[in-house]
Amino acid sequence: MDKLQKMISEKSVVIFSKNSCCMSHTIKTLFIDFGVNPTIYELDEISRGHEIEQALAQLGCSPAVPVVYIGGQLVGGANQVMSLHLNRSLVPMLKRAGALWL
Numbered sequence: 112m113d114k115l116q117k118m119i120s121e122k123s124v125v126i127f128s129k130n131s132c133c134m135s136h137t138i139k140t141l142f143i144d145f146g147v148n149p150t151i152y153e154l155d156e157i158s159r160g161h162e163i164e165q166a167l168a169q170l171g172c173s174p175a176v177p178v179v180y181i182g183g184q185l186v187g188g189a190n191q192v193m194s195l196h197l198n199r200s201l202v203p204m205l206k207r208a209g210a211l212w213l
C-alpha cells in the first residue's frame with residue numbers, strides 16, 4: 112500500500128493500465144490527446160504488477176484497470192473519467208492538478 116501511495120503522489124496524473132485492456136487504451140488516448148503527459152503503469156508488464164492490482168482492488172477500484180488518479184486523488188475507472196469528460200469537469204480538474212495548461 113505504501114508503494115502504491117508513493118506512485119500516486121509523485122505525478123499529477125497516474126493511470127494504472129493493462130496493455131490487453133481496450134478501455135485502458137481508450138483512457139490513455141483521451142489524456143494524451145488532451146496534451147497531458149500521464150504516468151502510466153502497465154500492470155501486466157511491471158514487476159509486482161499483480162500486487163499493485165490487488166491493492167487497487169482493496170481501495171475499491173473495480174474493475175482494477177483502468178484506474179486514474181489526478182492530483183493524488185482517485186478519479187476512478189473508465190466510466191468515471193468519461194462522465195467527467197462529458198460534463199466538462201475533466202479539463203478543469205487537470206488544470207488544477209497542473210497537468211494541463213490550456
